[in-house]
Amino acid sequence: MNEQIATLKSWVDQSDNIVFFGGAGVSTESGIPDFRSVDGLYNQKYDYPPETILSHTFFMAQTEEFYRFYRDKMLCLDAQPNAAHRKLAEWEQQGKLRAVITQNIDGLHQKAGSKEVLELHGSVHRNYCMRCRKPYGVEEIAQGTGVPRCTCGGIIKPDVVLYEESLDEYTLDKSLAYIQNADILIIGGTSLAVYPAASLIHYYRGKKLVLVNKTPTSADAKANLVIHGAIGEIFSQL
Numbered sequence: 189m190n191e192q193i194a195t196l197k198s199w200v201d202q203s204d205n206i207v208f209f210g211g212a213g214v215s216t217e218s219g220i221p222d223f224r225s226v227d228g229l230y231n232q233k234y235d236y237p238p239e240t241i242l243s244h245t246f247f248m249a250q251t252e253e254f255y256r257f258y259r260d261k262m263l264c265l266d267a268q269p270n271a272a273h274r275k276l277a278e279w280e281q282q283g284k285l286r287a288v289i290t291q292n293i294d295g296l297h298q299k300a301g302s303k304e305v306l307e308l309h310g311s312v313h314r315n316y317c318m319r320c321r322k323p324y325g326v327e328e329i330a331q332g333t334g335v336p337r338c339t340c341g342g343i344i345k346p347d348v349v350l351y352e353e354s355l356d357e358y359t360l361d362k363s364l365a366y367i368q369n370a371d372i373l374i375i376g377g378t379s380l381a382v383y384p385a386a387s388l389i390h391y392y393r394g395k396k397l398v399l400v401n402k403t404p405t406s407a408d409a410k411a412n413l414v415i416h417g418a419i420g421e422i423f424s425q426l
Contacts, residue, residue, distance in 0.1 A: 192415045196374075197426050199396055199413075200284060205371035208276055209289045209363075209388060210419075211378025213401060217270040217420040220294055221261065233260075243351035251335045251343060258346065262293070263312055263330050269300035271424035272376065277301035287366045291378065291385050293348050306363045308355055308385050314347035355384060367391045376400040376419045380407050 200206065212222040234257055240246055241257045269277075277300040279285035287304040288297050295313045297305045315324040319342025329336055329346065336344040349355055367373060373392045378401065380386040389397075389407055399411040400419050408414050415422055 192413060193422060193425050195413055196398060196415065199372055199398075200279070200426065203371045203396075204284050205369070206279060206285045207287050207289065207366045207370035207373050208285060209367070209373065209375045209378070210272075211291045211376075211380075211382070211385075213377025214270075214272050214290070214419055215267070215292050215294055215296060216377070217272070217418055218264075218267045218294075218296055220264045220267050220292075220296075239351055244353050247345070247350055255329075255335060259330060262346075262348075263326065264294060265326065265330060267294060267296060269296045270420040272419045272422075273297055273300035273302070275423040275426060280304065286370065287363075289363045289366065289388070291382060306359050306366070308349070308359060308363065310346070310348035310356075312346055312348060315344050316347060317342040318345050319343075360384075363388060364391050368393055370394055372396040372398065374398040374400065375407070375411075376423075378405070379403065380405045 216222055234241065236246070241254055247254045273296050276285060276288055276297065280302055287306060288302050289306045289308065290297060291309050293307065293309050293312050295311055313326045315326065315329055316322065317338035317340060320338060320340045322338050322340070324344050329344065338344055367388055368391050370392065371394055373394060373396070375389060375398065378386070380389065395412060397411045398413045399405060399408060400415045400417070400422055402416065402418060404416070
């Protein structure tokens with residue numbers, strides 16, 4: 189692995205056009221659980237799997253139960269950025285990294301100092317009234333109980349992309365443009381199993397595709413450099 193990390197470091201040192209695409213594995217080292225890994229706790233406390241609860245249909249039909257899960261499992265407001273978040277912010281400040289494209293909704297990249305962050309699945313830090321579109325911060329959601337409501341009486345919805353909902357076209361188009369023009373594309377902390385986000389890899393035209401993940405992915409064979417391990421530990425060595 190040392191040789192692989194040395195290769196990545198060499199590529200990074202020579203580039204000023206890096207794009208990073210990350211998934212849940214970037215946040216798990218900050219203590220944020222990967223909700224797709226259904227543990228015993230979910231089964232004990234909830235009657236439905238996370239994918240069902242985090243769907244548009246479920247949100248509309250059983251909003252109170254949605255918020256019970258959402259406050260319990262999706263709001264990790266005390267979490268702090270790890271070495272991967274900090275390194276990416278550092279590269280951006282150095283003029284090496286053009287953008288972070290993330291599937292995560294926790295805002296940790298911004299907390300670490302990254303400026304150009306494209307959130308494919310939205311953010312828990314933004315919420316809005318479904319009736320009048322009035323914005324609300326995350327604190328008002330976290331500190332409340334039951335279904336949060338706007339001053340106009342409308343239901344407040346997190347600005348996150350639920351299952352059955354489409355990605356924001358502007359964010360998607362901008363992400364595609366960054367990936368298509370990148371010198372180095374680093375994909376980290378994702379199994380590349382969640383679509384359509386995982387399909388973005390197919391738009392990369394360069395010859396320095398880097399995959400950093402704990403376990404093998406379906407795209408390993410296409411990559412120019414593969415490093416298996418925890419992304420925070422690996423990035424701390426760069």
